[in-house]
Amino acid sequence: MAFNVPPPMNIDDPAARVHLTIAPGETGEQAAKMIREPGLVENHDVRISSRMRARLSAASDAVVITELSEAVQGVSDTEPTNWYWAVKPLKSGEIPLHVSLEALLKIDGEVTPRLVKVYDGSMTVTVTGIQRLEEFSKENWKWLWTAILVPVTGVFWKRKEKPKGDESTTVDD
Known part of the structure; x- marks a missing residue:
């Protein structure tokens, strides 16, 4: 069995x-060569059954x-059996990922899952300076709006109230 952990990515x-x-019939290293997705490839020898469930999960809501x-x-x-997932980060940081494999066994006429193994990996998500500014703006838009609007409104209001000087001039004939 082999799987990849995504490489560091930008949010x-x-x-x-x-x-x-x-x-089946291949070593972990041979299975690892079948993975074409980027990132760190992990390989492990596992016990298998004729029906299996693979799950990918994260310990937080930082990823979809x-x-x-x-x-x-x-x-x-x-023949190889393959599972695929798309992983979209929502937050920056180190995001733990968990791969679990279950064998689905028929016991007393009922399908019963048996956990084979859980593997842990993590993906690193970074944020650029511009993205940090965007994230800050999204989270603090009410405060920023007030901080910008109040001074601008004050300047506009003062200009409107400012007397324009004495416009009455006398013309000598």
Whole structure:
């Protein structure tokens, strides 16, 4: 089994893809070579069953994870089985990601999940100076609006009230 952890990304970057593959009969290193998505590739030897569920989750609401493949899939004895997710960060920082694998076993006539393993990784999300300013403006727009509008209104009001000097002039004939 192998999967990639997205490389460091900027908060405005498009969603990164995470790819997990289970390749029966292959070593972890061989499975890792099947991952084409960018980032750090982790590989592990795992026990598999004919039906498995793979999940990608985050420990916080700092990221939106969208499944791009079915969570539950049949696992071939000869061909790789692949899962894909899109990961879009909402906040900057170190975002922990968790990959979990479950074997779906039939016990007493009912499908029962059995946790095979959970793997932890993390993605780093950065923010540029301009993005920090935009984020600050979005979070503090009421305060900023008041801080800008009140002085501008005051200047405008003073100019409107200012007497324009004595415009009555006498003309000698």
